[in-house]
Each structure stands twice: as C-alpha cells, then as structure tokens.
Amino acid sequence: MQIIQPVRSSQNTEQVVARVYELIKRADLKPGDRLPPERELAKQLGISRPSLRAGLSSLISMGVLQSRQGAGTFLVDGPPALDSEPLRLLAELHGFSYDHMFETRSILEVGAAGLAAERATGDQLATMAEEIAEMFAALKDPQQFLVHDIAFHRAVASASGNPTLATLVEMVSAILYERRRDTIERAHDFNEALELHRRVYRAIRSRNAEEAREAMREHIVRAQRAFALEEKQQLERQQKD
Amino acid sequence: MQIIQPVRSSQNTEQVVARVYELIKRADLKPGDRLPPERELAKQLGISRPSLRAGLSSLISMGVLQSRQGAGTFLVDGPPALDSEPLRLLAELHGFSYDHMFETRSILEVGAAGLAAERATGDQLATMAEEIAEMFAALKDPQQFLVHDIAFHRAVASASGNPTLATLVEMVSAILYERRRDTIERAHDFNEALELHRRVYRAIRSRNAEEAREAMREHIVRAQRAFALEEKQQLERQQKD
DNA sequence: CAGCGTAAATTGTTATGACCAATTCAAGGG
C-alpha cells in the first residue's frame, strides 16, 4: 500500500534544538559561553537527560555547540563555520565527483575574490601578503605549503566581507584540502601556483575586481589539474603495490 | 592557565558515525534502503543502544538518515539535500544579514545559470518552461506564485549538472524563501519578476551562458529589493499595532 | 477461497538510575 511517510521523526529532538536555541537567545549567550549543566537543563526543559542529550548531540553535529567532559558544554567560538562532514557524506553517498566540487569551489571563490577586491581592509590585505611570503618560505615542504595555501584562500574569503559566503567556501574547500593532504607528498611545480596566488593578490590589492575574478578562476583550474594528476599518480602507485 | 582545549568531544559518537557509514558502504545500501534495527546494530558494533542512538541522531540531523517509529531507520531518498537549519542557526548567532545571504545566493545561482545554459537537457528545459507557465497562472496568488518561483530556480540549479552546486543553492535559498513566505502577503508587481524569469529561461534555452548569468544577476538584485521592501512594510505594520 | 480485522511481533522513542572519566577548584603542605 505504501501510504505517504509521516516523516515526523523525533519531534522531541527538534523541539529540544528549538528550545535550547531559545535559551541561548534569551540568556544572551555569546560564542564561547557555557551552557547550564545537562542535569539542570533537562530539569528546566522538563525532559529526561537522554532526550536532552539527543538534542544537544544534534546541535553539536551542526557545529553550534561543543562539549568537553568535566568542563561543560559551550557555544563554539572562533570564526563561524559549518561542519563539512554532512556535505562529504552526501557527496559520497550520491557519488558527486571531485570535478563538480572544484567547479563549485571555483564559483564561490571567484565570487569571493571579486568582492574582496572591492572591500578588503588593510589588515586583510596584510594577512594575504603574509601568507604568500610563508608560501615562498615553504617551497620545499609540500605539507607546509598547503597550510599557507589554505590560509591565503581563507583570507580572501574573509576579505569578501560576506560571512555567509566565507562559510560556504570553507565548507567546500575543507573537503578538497583534506583529500589533497593525503596525496600531495611529491612536490610539483609550486612556483606556478605561487605565481597565480600573487596575481590574485595584486588584483585585489589594486581593487581590480574583474582581474581578481579571472586570476582566481585561472588558479583554481590549475589547482584542479594538479589535483587530478596527484590522484592519478596515487592510483598508479597503489596498483604497483 | 587555560591550556589548549582538547576538543575531543565524544569520540564514541564520531566513531559510530564512521562505522555506520562504513556499514552503509559495505552492505551497499542505497537511498531509501533500511538499516538493521537498533538493537541488532548496537550488538554488531559492540556498543550500547544509547551510544548507537547518539551516532544515529547525529546522522539524522545531518540529513543522511531518517527514522520512522515502528518501521525502521532509512537512508534518505529523493534528491540530495543538506539541511538548512545549521546555516540558519549560524547566521542568527553571528548576525549574518539577509543582504549577505542574497549576495551569496546571487553568486551561486548566477554560476548555476551559466552552467545550465551549457548543459541543460531537453527535459530540464521543459520543466523550467512549465514552471513559468504555472507562474503565469498564479499571478493573483502570491503564495502559489512563490511555490513555482522556487521550483523554477530549483530546475535551473539542477540543470547546471552539478549536484554539489545544486545542493548549496538549495540550502541558501531555503532560508530566504522560508522567511519570505511569511512576508509576501500583499501582491506586488509579479509581472516584472515573471518577465525576468522568462529572460533567464530564454538565455538558457538559446545556450547563451553570458546572457543567462546577466539575467539571473539582474533577477536576484530585483528580488532582493522586493524582499527588503516587504521586510520594511512588515516592520511598519508591526509598529502600527 | 478471498477479504478484512484484530492481535502479536517488530522497531523506534523516552525515561530512570547508576557508574565512569575528565576537568575544575579549593584546601593543605612544602
């Protein structure tokens, strides 16, 4: 018969999420602040501790809360960020390709670069320049180079002045970086990548949005090729074993 | 003293997520399939039911699983989608503005429109055309118009051929649409919005990527203005009460 | 034999209570 699915899975958990969030707003808790202990919170909301924990667990996996045993449960501090895990799982389950993810990353970061050219502050420009300098210093150390590569792109996203956009950039890029950290081993032509980073920076520095977009687009296309090459090499290496 | 935070919150839950995911892959479960019952699964993984449930709860809140009391726990079927709730909470906690969200939506959808112009299939073009026809039919019914507005944009995102991108578009747009559903009440100049939709469609239909991007950009700028106007009217209405 | 309703089995949901492990903090000793 297969009637339509009710889909009302665990009203309680959702309710807890909503009520805890209400509490956060009402008590005016800021990132980094501590929530009341679980036992007390459960009593306040009139539910059992396991039920409360289900809700908190949900908020933790959404990246809103973070808990440390013995210390308490806290609102996450630091820059706003979404966990990449959901996107990664979704991608694997449905077989999204890395090419699609690079394409998405390109759209996001090209947009971010354009906005950064219009809005970047002096501090943000300085951060970008510093990361480029660090990349120069790490030309012989792939892992270290990658770290500053990430930091540079994060700085550009931040300089877009749009936290929503920066959050999405971070979410998508994290998946690609994590994958790349395992395959980068051998050093390629980092000089080319570095030169493209500098081109992006110069365009942002000179407030040339169109050039910044074009430079970022070019850079990510090259990065995608390098990534594909590394994947291929890794595959061949595994087959040899 | 404030040593660095270990941040190792609940290794068990994360481990459960990983192991359940492994199981999904190993058993080759497809979207819509059912997982083993909790009692059995807990025994398989050698953990207690509450611990297992914490992990499942996490996967549910990530949108990977879905459970129905008495029936079982299933892999979600339907098109891949990320829950908008995490982004919404993050936005509220950090005070992201709607302008930023529109800007992000513009970047995503402009990119999607460009790709759709290059890749849309006949079926996808037909879906877009149908939704435009439905908008014509719903010119006097704001809520209904909005439904087909959403469907049109979803069709464009889908026609981009990039499921990652489509997923992000959906996630961001859902927040804006949900907000708008509450403020749209009075009908404005839907003719203008409809005309812009048609312009987007014609550009995609004729495989003109640049024009499709420009049309989508223009459309979303106007939508943003309409949104801001509705928000303002709603604010004034509330003050009057 | 076919159709249908009811009861039993299955399965997720919530609750209670207890104990463990990590952290925090204050009292006491050097």
Next chain:
DNA sequence: CCCTTGAATTGGTCATAACAATTTACGCTG
C-alpha cells in the same frame, strides 16, 4: 608563594524498562 592532592562538578557511557507506532501474520467471516 607555589605546588600537590583530594573532593566536587560535569559530560560520557551503560543497563533496563516501559511506551508508541508500524508492520506482519493469523484467524475469523462472508
């Protein structure tokens, strides 16, 4: 004054039970 040590606090895990919704199977009725 600083360090150590212990108790109190707090999150993490577990075992068990009762509950609710759905599914399945059996038996009754026509």
